Amino acid sequence: MENINPDLFEPYDRLVSIKIEDEEFQVPENNSILRAFQYVGLNLTHAKLCWNQECENCLFAYTDDKNKEIKRALACQQKTFDGMVITQMPEGIRLRW
């Protein structure tokens, strides 16, 4: 976590493991995926985000390690969980540019 105001995060007791593009990251539990992206240092400035369920620009797809069913959700609302595998990033957000 670099240069991010820690007050932006919801309280959390531990980090959980998620995968983004086959790379594993430790991110705070009880926080949205967008906050997790910030936590690992992803650049969100290319995405137009409202952060409150209005724009749907943060739509992403994920699955978990056990049940391979792909689900879609808003990254500003969906909370992190251990074993989450992100299969499609929101428009304008990438692990690497």
Ligand code: FES
């Ligand atoms: S950021 Fe706008 S709906 Fe999630």
